[in-house]
Amino acid sequence: MATGWPVTLVDGPVRLRPLRRRDGQAWLALRTANADWLEPWDATSPVPVDRPRPTFGAFVRLLAAQAREGQTLPFAVDLHGELVGQVTVSSITYGSLRSASIGYWVSRHVAGRGIIPTAVALAVDHCFQVLELHRVEINIRPENEPSLRVVQKLGFRDEGVRERYLHIRGQWCDHRSFALTAEEVPEGLLHRYHTS
Known part of the structure; x- marks a missing residue:
């Protein structure tokens, strides 16, 4: 098994755990109920x-x-034991880069309650403290206000626009890139989030 996987990460009622096959019914129901909320941001194949x-x-x-293989960390996000979303750490790279990307989604019925900022902070701390990565980035469509609020709450650095970065719903779409390095959160991102 890869370093740091499988793992369960908890902060209060928010729990990250490995996504499992038995999550299928709940996951599909959430995605269906939230289709209009999530699909404008979902990547598609060109x-x-x-x-x-x-x-x-x-x-x-x-x-x-x-x-x-140590390439991805696919976390289910639970709130009080109920599946409410997903956080995926992907493109994990070691060597001289030691970096990863994070993507996330959450059900509209619990959005805006600090669940995803908490979940992302847990995942980032795991990347920095256990996987010993150096940099984590999040790429967001400029018009995705709820996701932009997540990186703002967590203090990610805006690194600018990546033009035509990802294919979504039939076109190549610009994304804003946000990043954080381990040196920026020596006591952990979750600690900084809770004390800011």
Whole structure:
């Protein structure tokens, strides 16, 4: 198994844990109920895909294999034991870069309650303190106000616009890139979030 995986991270009622196949029904129900809230930001393939979409089980197996290889950390986000979203640490790179990217989503019915800032802070601290990464970045569409509030609350540094960065709903879309290095949060991001 990769360093630091599997792991469960907890702060109050917010818990990050590995995404599991048995989450399928709840995960699919959340994604369906929140389709209009989430789909404007979901990445799509620029190349036509002429095969069926993978099942949830296949999706989780792929993420689990990537986690075992140390490439990805696919976290379910629970609130009081109920699945409410997902945080994924991806593009984990070691060597001289020691970096990763974080993506996240949360159900609209719990948005704005500090769940995702807490979850992202837990994931960042795990990346810095356990995986010993140096830099974490988050890329957000400029018009995605709820996601922009997350990085603002956490004090991520705005590094500018990446033009035509990601394919979403049939077009290449600009994203703003935000980053944080380990030196910026010596006591941990969760600590800084709670004391700011």
